[in-house]
Amino acid sequence: MGASLGRTGAAWRQVLLLLCLWLAAAAAARASSLERAPWTPAAYPNPQRDVGACGRRGVSSFLCDPDGVMSYDAANLAEGLIAQVERGEAPYTRAPCGAGLQGFQIAVALMRRLQVDGSQSPGEAAAAFARGLHDAWGVGSGACDNGVVLLLATRDRQVYVSTGRGAEAAGLSPAALSRVMDNMKPALRGERYGEAVLEAVHELGLLLAGSDVPAAGGDGDGDGVGVFAFFASIVAAVWGWGWWSNRKRDQRFKRAQRQLEALKRDQAALRRGQYKTTTCPICLDDFEGEEGGGQGAASGGAAAPSASTALKETAPLLSGGTQASAAAAGNSPSGSGAARAPASPGAPPTPRRGPPLVLACGHSFHAACISEWAAGHTTCPICRRDINEEDDGGARARGAPPPPCSGGAPPAAAAAARRDLWMPELLFRTRRLGLMYPDFISTSMTDQFLQDLESDADLSHAALARFEARHPARERAAELREAGRGGASASFGGGHGGGGAGSSW
Structure with a gap:
């Protein structure tokens, strides 16, 4: 009886094994049947006529991607960039064509495979395909043939650019x-096809505008940062060329970013007992000879000038009521309810370099910054100690605090004393960040950072992410992506091809 049951179990296992093999074979056969046949020029859809077949969700387009080579969002970015080239927006341009000036048209055709006849090489097939689409679609103006078609066949590893005589x-x-x-190849080899297309469209637009495109720096596979991190750099370049106001905004964001990074480093240095003031808390610029802040021993550095004497000598020479004074006046030494200065997202302030001036309380500032403050106040903007008090040891080392406790104090007491002295400075700098950069650091972000510092927690990752999301290049990329979502901004103009070049990877 037992032997009979054993034979029955073995038979069932064989049946199940055969069934699994059959299901696997059927799935493979189905996947093979779903693999699209290689495209021919006659069968390939026109993005402005066959709007439901090009992966653009039913809108007329300059880009056709029936096989889903690019993501939808990346295609929207490419569409927005193509529209800028077509309109001749900086850094791209328009050129004489017919009776006036016109931008250049770029169309993109993406596919997995193209049909290669027995008498053709893959490169020859790609060239014939791209030129055939160029003429069939009519890319560019018929008056000057200023169109371009970029073709990419990923399985065949072929890229071809067809050009009209005007282009x-x-x-x-x-x-x-x-x-x-060549510049596309690192992304193509890494199968980052959206990045490769964006790179090509941007560089084609620059060449058409008369700008140079440098050769690729290498044939590596790149770092895989992805299309949106890559595109942020392109967008920064695109807008940075054309509009001074955007360049100023980019500079302001980078300054805010550096100063926020310095705040994070200084928080870590305070925890280690190595905090040293290297940044003026009012203007947030580094002192002369300092970069980055928060590094080095708490008692290191060169001697500072005598605080009270220097301040009394310089304060009358400077006018009161400046923006720095008003902004600093709005900050209390503790808590998070600081008054906010009016938003002024203009040019970044001119950095104030120079040695620090150390007050009797131990807090250091640029001489010009604290002198402006002293024109209307008699106390330190951080701790509210009288700034006219004579220090007890003459000039003190840069950023070195007055001895908060005796040398024999337990380490825990010494650490608490250091925190009591320097934490108000970090809080003050945090409020200054919010006052100086309200377009990047909102009130809620400032309050969150203050809460994190006071509770000795790392700065909130969520708040930092919200700050990074306000990067001007990211914001403008989002605008361009949204514009591209609407599809083509113009129609093909009846142009023809004739020139071009191709390559493989």
Whole structure:
């Protein structure tokens, strides 16, 4: 009886094994049947006519991606960038065409595989395909043939750029196209196809505007940062070329970013008992010879000038009521309810370099900053101690506190004393960040950072992420992506191809 049951169990296991193998084979066969046949020029959809077949969610487009080579969001970014080239917005340009000036049209055709006849090489097939689409779609103006078609076949590892005579004359020589395709190859080899397309569209637009495109720095696979981190750099370059106001905004964000990083480093240095003031708490610029802040021993550094004497000599020479004075006046030495200065997202302030001036209380400032404050106040803006008090040891080392306790104090007591002295300075700097950069650091972010510092917690990751989301390049990329979501901003104009170049990877 037992032997019979054993044979039955073995038979069932064989049946189950055969069933699993059959299901696997059926799944493979189904996947094979769903693999799209190689595309031919006649079958490939037109993005402005076959709007439901190009992966653009039913809108007319300059880009066709029926196989889903790019993500939808990346395609929107590319569409927005193509529209900028077509409109000739800086750093791109318009050129004489017919009776006036026109931008250049760039169309993109993406696919997994293209059909290669027995008499063709894959490169020849890609060239014929791209040129055929160029003529069939009519990319560019019929008056000057200023169109470009970028074709990418990922399984065949082929890229080809077809150019009209006007586009070639404007700067798209075969040698220039080769540089563009070489610059695409690291992303193509890493299968970051969206990044490669964005790179190509941007560089084609620059070449058409008469700008140079440098050769690729290497053939590595890149660092895989992804299309949106990559595109942030392109967007920063695009807007930075054209509008001074955006350049100023970029500079202001970078300053806020550096100063927030310095705050994080100084918080860590205070925990280690190594905090040293290297940044003026009012203007948030480094003192002369200092970069980054928060590094070094608490008692290190060069001797500072005598505080009370220097302050009395310099304060009358400076006018009161400045922005620095008003902003500092709005800050209390503790708590998070500081008054906020009016938003002024203009040019970044000119950095104030110079040695620090150390008050009797131990807090250090640029001489100009604290003198402006002293024109209308008699106390330290951080701790409210009288700034006219004589210090007890003459000039003190930069950033070194007055001895808070006897040398024989337990380590815990010494650490608490250091925190009591320097934490108000970190809180003051945090409020200054919010006052100086309200367009990047909101009131809620400032309050969260203050709460984190007071509770000795790391600065909130969520608040830091909200700050990074306000990066001007990210914001403008989002605007461009939203514009691209609406599809093509114009129609193909009846242009023809004739020139071009191709490559493989």
